[in-house]
Amino acid sequence: MNEELEKLEANAVAAIQAADSNSELQDVKVRFLGKKGEIGKQMATLKEMPHSQRKAFGKALNELKGRLINATEEKKKELEEKALKKKISAESLDITLPGFRFPTGRLHPLTRVWHEITDVFIAMGFDVVEGPEIETEWYNFEALNLHSEHPARDEQDSFYLGENRLLRTQTSPVQIRVMEKMGAPPVQIVAPGRVFRRDATDASHSPVFHQIEGLVVDKDITMGHLKATLEAFNKEIFGKDILSRFRPDYFPFTEPSCEVAISCIICGGEGCGLCKRTGWIEILGAGMVHPQVLKNAGFDPKKYSGFAFGIGIDRVAMLKYSIDDIRLLYENDMRFLKQF
């Protein structure tokens, strides 16, 4: 290689190294490697060169060209990396500032529990049905063995809307409506819904609350079936270690009737404030469907038997989420709602 080429290479490498930006590098590339660049000019001299020198010079020139291309590529890479680094460092953020977003929407705790309870029963083969909130005396009371002067009506003071029309005090009237509609067993339903009682509001009473009614009617339905079903429900909702206790109670539309309690979810039965030191928490009422109720709905009590239950959705929500005042459920304070 002759001196001239050596000089050219030195100049070119120096120029490449000195380039500080992509555009500068591009200029250098044009100057040396472009069509009319320095390398090109040398190429043009080849034609006039004696044959003996031409081959060696040509080879050297090509090699030089290759080296310069590599050098530019490398430099290009280097410059890009540098630029990226600079950009990244300029883009630093306070990563702890809040992000850009809409509020998270949440379902009300009552809805959550409503869904959870119905899912448990659907998994056990119960259809989910519904009934009207405006009821007649017949469905709400009479058909359920609660005649107008029944002492048990004391607990169910009602809101009246007019002749014979009232806001249902329980979801039990759905039992009658469902049996009438189905006409024949098997019946296996739950009916969640809103109920109304003329009770003044306090920490544990609300004139509006929610229940889920359950009804199973078929041949040979027994109290053992009632127990097993509700034990399974309690375990699904409150945990697999939960125990269930059944004790006699009274509802005019079931016979026998029972009240079901679960082992205390706080103390596990040792006795604490929540369970009033009894170890048990009352959770629902149930019983074997009274034969008169079956008759009222057009089913033959000699052929069929059944069990029914009513669960307070508000009560389950309060127990599950440790809510100590039922009014919180209807005040809709965001500080409350956003916890669910």
Next chain:
Amino acid sequence: MQVPVEWLREYVDFEDIPIEEVADKLTMAGLEVGEIYPERFGYENSYVGRVTNVSEHPAKPGFWILTVEDDTRGNTVLTNLREFRVGEIIPIGYEGFILPDGMKLESMKFGGETSDAKILSEADVEYSDNAEVILPLPESAKVGDCVPDAIGITQEVFKFDLTANRGDCLCVLGIARDLAAVLDRPIKKDVFDFELETKPLDIDFSVTIKAPMLCPRYSGRVIRNVRIEESPLWMRRRLVCSGMRGINSIVDVTNYVMIETGQPLHAFDLDTLQKRAIVVRRAIAGEKIKTIDDTDRLLDPYMLVIADKTRPVAVAGVMGGAETEIEGDTVNMLLESAHFQPRNLRKTATGLDMRTEASVRFEKGVNPDTTVKCSDYASYLIAKMGWGTPLDGLIDKYPKPVKPKKISLNPAKVQKFISPDIEPSEMEGILRRLDFVVEKPEKGKILKVTAPGHRFDIAIWEDLAEEIARIYGYNRVPSVMPKTLIHRAVMTPNQAGNRKLREILAGCGLSETITFSFTNLKELTRIWPDKTPVAVPILNPLTEDHTHLRPTLVPNMLKTIARNRANSPDVPLQLFELGKVFMDPENPAEEDALCIGVCGRSLRTPTKTDYNFQLPVYYVIKGIIEQFIDSVTPETPSFRPADNVLYHPNRSAEIYLGKEKIGELGEVHPEICANFDIRHVTAVATVDIAPLKAILDREPRYEAISRHPALARDISVIVPENVAARSIEEIICRYGSDLLERAYVYDVFRGEKIGEGKKSVTFALEFRAVDRTLTDEEVNPIMEKIIFFVRDEAGGTLRTS
């Protein structure tokens, strides 16, 4: 119902069982013991003290200042009861002692002297109403004793929460009967085992039942030479422990017998009854009676009264009349013991708003078999205490004695229904323990069971099954999952739809609220200032706010927003409620409705400066509605100006899906916001969800997507402010040909360059063909056509950059 444990022990032995366990056994048999409490309750701060100093009050003549002490305490007592001697032993209550009215004793000053305790009277421990009589201490009382311990009123009391069917347990005897059955122990005492001595009857009196359906049995006995005095401490103590108060000898004895046996009794002054006649009849319209609580009552013809020849003298089974009440000068008393029909009695008691100890028992059923026995028992006690002389010649009118009902019981059925583990012999045993008569036929296995007179609630074999199960123990019944055939369990489409919608709404950033179903007309007028509100009225509302059923969810939404903003002024609110509303007062109907509410800066940005655009809340709620509908259906809603005074007239719209109006949205009119005390811009939307639920069920159908790239263009149009972007968009779409896939507002710009009262709206357009890549040559003529018609139809000018 509360029962002193000591009284129960008279009937059943259970000294060997801790009372908590006894209570638990009763509870598990259906007689729930809600509470066991020592009757000392409230009386803890008391002691038997010795008077150590007596001096006259320096300023108040007739008052003395006593120093009373025991070994550890000392108090100063001011009194004007009488002069006390040093060394006297007296009952003292000090700070914290609870008086009958529920107030706690406190120190007080009188005439410059401080008194920090008081001498306890009979009234202070509710033995009697007599506040002037110092509570007598028994000889056994020792200085330093707590007063209730000293007088022996500290004892456990069972407080029962009884079910409505067990009227038979509203007495000591009833609880004792069940307790004996539960423990399988005998009843030791027959309350009716006594010898009643009587003197011959020498006056005439009569009993006539004119309404035998309402009064199946009525008995009367004359007792002469009645003595009204204070009853002895033991009787008053039992009454107090049972939740009653001591009044006088005769009233106390009738109450005592009622508490023990469950039979309410009433005492008339026989000589005040006209013609000494008792007539049991319905009231006559317009008749009045002054009852012993000194209240005049207007009677209705459905009510049963006890009358004499001319007037009602008692509301049967509820309360006696003042004019025939026994007094200190009563010579001949008529003791009533009767049985009344529960239903009518309850209606009467409710109608007169008088629930008395007697009515509560009669309405749940009183045993007609023991009407006379209980009367005799009271007469026996009166004679024994020297409070009167029972005469013979008791009149007992019982025209149609109740025949005990025999129920056939198939033990195999009970086994199938309750548990196969209960042996028929055990069933028989349980029933007998509960006083049922069980007859076993020689052939077959069907038992004939007769319920005792006090068990009205037993009518069918299932009732017997419950009796067997509750004594056997519900918890011993084996749990067995019912066998069912495999079947598909489903929700109603309505519930499935509501559930899906709630989940979508939460997904749109809305939190769910649940409120009461009530409203009132005032509240409705606030949101509907231009019309007379119509809503379903509640005939017997509980409060003034809750007089009607809500026909709309809006007021509750606004109240929820107001309350939240008051509690947490900066909280962003994006809320929804999906609940029932009630229409048509004539023929009330219910349907599901949806309301959405937005208030505050719901979009959160890192800093306030980043939130540098003044986004009208209208656009926030519109965006939510668009997102919500987009989650439900591929169909795009359109929005037209709304005409509803609830809203800001220029920031509200009706929502259309196709040709159907499905709702409204908008910023709430500032005046209406002010009506609800909301100071921030608030938007609400109401949406009919029935059509949306119908769409939810629709399965999506895939439409082919082109594999060729889109060709994008944009166009900026300057139009007057009042031209809606949507109208330009419609023109673009109309002339965009099949190739225009999408056109949407990209930007709206205002400024000097554009001119006052005008805006520049930029639309982004995307063209695409299914089968080829589009070229400019194809799209250019379409763009020209669009530009022409936008100018022509919208009066817009094209803005060139």
